[in-house]
Amino acid sequence: MLFNSLTFLVFIIIVFFAFWFLFKSVKKQNIFILAASYIFYGWWDYRFLFLILFSTLLDFYLAKKIYKSTNKRKQKNYLWLSLIANLGLLLVFKYYNFFTNSFQDLCSVLGVHLKLSTLNVILPVGISFYTFQTLSYTIDVYRAKLKPTKDFIAFASFVTFFPQLVAGPIERATNLLPQFYKNKKFNFDFAKSGVELIIWGLFKKVVIADSCAVYVDYIFSEYESQNSITLILGAVYFAFQIYGDFSGYTDIAIGTGRLLGFNLLPNFKTPYFSRNIAEFWRRWHISLTTWFKDYIYIPLGGSRGSKRLQVRNVFVIFLISGFWHGANWTYLFWGGLNAIYFIPSMLLNNNRKYTDKIEFSVLSILKMMMTFAITCFAWIFFRANSLTIAFGYIKKIFEFDISNPIKYLSIDRYNIEMIPLITLFLILELIGINKETPLLGKYSYLKTVSVLLLIIMLGVFSNQKDFIYFQF
Amino acid sequence: MKKFLKYIISIVFSLLLIAVLLDIVYTTVIEKTIPRNKVRYALSLKDKHYDVLFLGSSRVQNSIVTSMFKENNITILNMGLEGATLGDNWLMLDLLKKNKVTFDRIFVQLDYMYNSKDNSFSDRSKSNLLPLIRKKNIREIFKKTDTDFNKNYYIPFYRYLTNSYSIGFREFVSSLLNKKPRISFEDGFTPKYGNSKLAKEQLPKSIISHSKIYNKINNTCISMGVEPIYFIAPYCSKMIDNGFVKKLDSVVNNFYDYSRSIKNDNNFSNCSHLNIDGAKEFTEVIINDFF
Structure with a gap:
């Protein structure tokens, strides 16, 4: 269901x-x-x-x-x-x-x-x-x-x-x-926040994730004939597809729980505004990350002991995390890559540098963009069906082919069309950065109805997709 | 709880209001603007005469070079549709007939789709017409053929939601901006370029003994005073025939086999679609044979 x-x-x-x-x-x-x-x-x-x-x-x-x-x-x-x-x-x-x-x-x-x-x-x-x-x-x-x-x-x-x-x-x-x-x-405010979460989750799923999926599926299946810009966009679209899909599911789950009076744990905190990979992993799939931390990482010694042991522990945790996602070498590689990203900040002792408060200085924005870029790079391995495809995809990106930058994906579809939609989503995420959803607070009813309007107008209902994380 | 139920009712009411308003706006915009697909183009034609009509799938859309007919002073409509079923071909014919569009010759492309047992329309043709479901003549078509008729007809905006890929927001904006479609329907021909690696393909081993939709097309053509010409469009050398073309010839009247008429595989974009060079060669053959 x-x-x-x-x-x-x-x-x-x-x-x-x-x-x-x-x-x-x-x-x-x-x-x-x-x-x-x-x-x-x-x-x-x-x-x-x-x-x-x-x-x-x-x-x-x-x-x-x-x-x-x-x-x-x-x-x-x-x-x-x-x-x-x-x-x-x-x-x-x-x-x-x-x-x-x-x-x-x-x-x-x-x-x-x-x-x-x-x-x-x-x-x-x-x-x-x-x-x-x-x-x-x-x-x-x-x-x-x-x-x-x-x-x-x-x-x-x-x-x-x-x-x-x-x-x-x-x-x-x-x-x-x-x-x-x-x-x-029964508590009115609690149940109302549940409805708002469900509507916001639906927006993330049917507007953001499923729209991105149309492009991602095409670009990844036809990567050999795409130019570098399209391939980069494919990885960016997938980053938003998987985020919209999974965090959308989580919002609907938490919202449904609230309708019945239950409070579930949060799972995402605007992860694409993270300033380094350690912060990203404190904001992405929080319930799994903390599970691994509490039941594997800390029993292994965590960040105690020699540097060699610390590096080993990070690798273990990320490789297991990758393997948890699926029985494929691509997930293992994705996990390993994230470990490689994580280790420098751990060795430099700045993996705890960023707390929950997000500031928007020029330097912070640059760090966010850098973190997002390396995350997108890792997502290529997560999305590709095999390591051969993933490496082929990356090789094509680095051929720096920028000929014919606007390619037809199918009849009348251009790959740049998603950019305004993703920008709108990022703005909405920014509005709600310190809240559970951007719908909370002043004018919540008006905001809820506006998001419903966006769901109806922009949602993909003709080619409904399963939630990605159902397969895990 | 009362407060919550009131809140939910207000949300549902807003949702309904949005759906009704969007339905009106989308339908009005799509109705009042230029047709952006071949089905609606067929609807827009009234009291016209053409020398030739071509019906079929993308194998007609990509293969019949209309400009070559026009150079010979032959007026032509290429109504080949990507992914079309025989049901779509009949629908197109029926719409043209009702709008009093007449032809001297009607060519209908047939291949494995002859075997489809139902006479339903493809999603693409169906969705192209759905915005107009509340028009009397279109309603009658859907009433007879659409299993989702009640939902599409009575639930506001439902048809736009479930067909968002083809008549959703993007199509609405394109219509609103009067954006011209990628292909000119007056021409109707969409060329394919280059050639990819040709894969082996197969035609079916058996053929159905009786096709209702074929009979429907036949009868409609005859009621328009034209004996239809059926043909199979070219395939590349890698196509395994399985004796299907012979079987098709035995059950279809006035049938022409062009399945092997293009010998050079370089003239194919893929095994069942000609590229621009192949399309020119094939059109030449048709013109020489019939005009």
Whole structure:
């Protein structure tokens, strides 16, 4: 069920009214949320519901076992069991074919021709998100940061909460789980902010991301016949496509949660206004970055220890982050490239230099542009279907071919047409730089209606696209 | 909650108001400005006579050089449409007939699309006409053929939203600015240049025994007093025929096979589309054979 579909609109209207008018007690509300979440997921493919149920049951049970056990070794064994089971699911569904094919390719390079069988299964939507969510719960219980819940329905609702089930934000039990214990009281301002977030998220998705996608798909598939300017624009458009797509999804998820009285974690903070790559990673996909920081980077030693260890830790974290996105060498390369970008600021101790406050001096703007440029360069690897294509694309850029700079993408479409739209988006982002959305504050109703007008006029509805992060 | 419901109702009301206003503005602008596609161009023609009409897909649009006919004092309409179905060809013919546009000869290009079982229009033709759905003659066409008729007709702006790629904001602005279309419809010919690597293509192995839409085209032409001439446009040497052309010949009256009429593969832009040189050569063949 896509957030930008009519089906979801009908679904959320039914869920909203049933939640507030039919179910008054917490228990009943949680049962209803759980049922709605299973319907939401099952709408895509009901066969994979058993995977979520398995993960839910396993971690609910193991967390209890960890908490009850006084023996450290036993606790560790239970944690390992949770890690192996959850990551095992990921390995089978997401990475098995990649490892098999890569091993086969390696053997054939060495002259050994193997024919290993691969799995013919589709990747269950959202598996990387809910797996990490349940894992964080078990790890937090193991670290005694959290007491395991006795309420299975609340826990199952936490794991499957439909607004964030398939593409995050990856919630922490410490934030979301307690919200399932409290009786919800309807709050007008909170729900209104939810509607504004949904509308702003829709704008990002159907106006910005899907418009960019028309150009990006064409430029990347026909990169061999494009000139340098078009290829640079292709990478810039993709930067806005992926941002509009993913942060748009997050806004809709957070907004939908608020309609039901839940507050989800923020996931983006205007990342393209970052002044260095470290700041970018504090503003981009925050829930995943902090997950990696808390559960991998800090246990590895983080920024403590020798410089060599620090560099190793940064590489580990970025390579895992790349690999988390997908079973393809392009994602690994993208992760590695980001590590290379990050290391100089870490070694110079200025990775914490920029706090949340953004200033717009000439130097800051230059730094923002530089950070955006290197981010776009890395996005080429993220978007390309293979490393060969990515390198081919970059090679074509550096041929500095500027002949025929305005090329037809298809009938009557010019590649410069997107620039005014992206400029408008950046202005709106600037207006809302210290707010959740630019729609908040004075004249919010007028701003909301204006954005609705833009959605209707400029949105892409004829060639609707799935959210990019559904595939991860 | 009451306050929130009032807020939601006001948002929905604003949305509806926006949709109604945009529907009126878009439709008025598109109606009052120059036609920017061939379907609307066909609608704009009234009480005219041409010597020749060519119907078909891009394989007609890119292959029939209209200027060569005009040099021989032959008036011509090239109504080949990229991605056209036989349903589109019939629609074009029907619109021209209703507008009393007459012809001495009608050429209809046929190939694998003969096998399409339904008589529906392509998205492109459909969307080109959708702005005019509230006009009586267009409404009748959609009522019979469009599965989304009720949504397109009754929900304001719905048709512009769901066809935003072809009749959305960009098209609205282009119409508003009276921006001329990329091709001249009076000419109707769009040349292709150069030639890419020719890939192997195949025609179907079988043919359907009865095509409703072919019969419809045939009957419309006859009701216009013209016996249609059907032909298959050229393919490159890499096209595998699978005996389809022979089968087409056996089920279609007055059929001409030009599938191998252009021998030089350098005259193709891709295996099923001629480049400008190929188009000139093919047009020459047609003129010599029929005029």
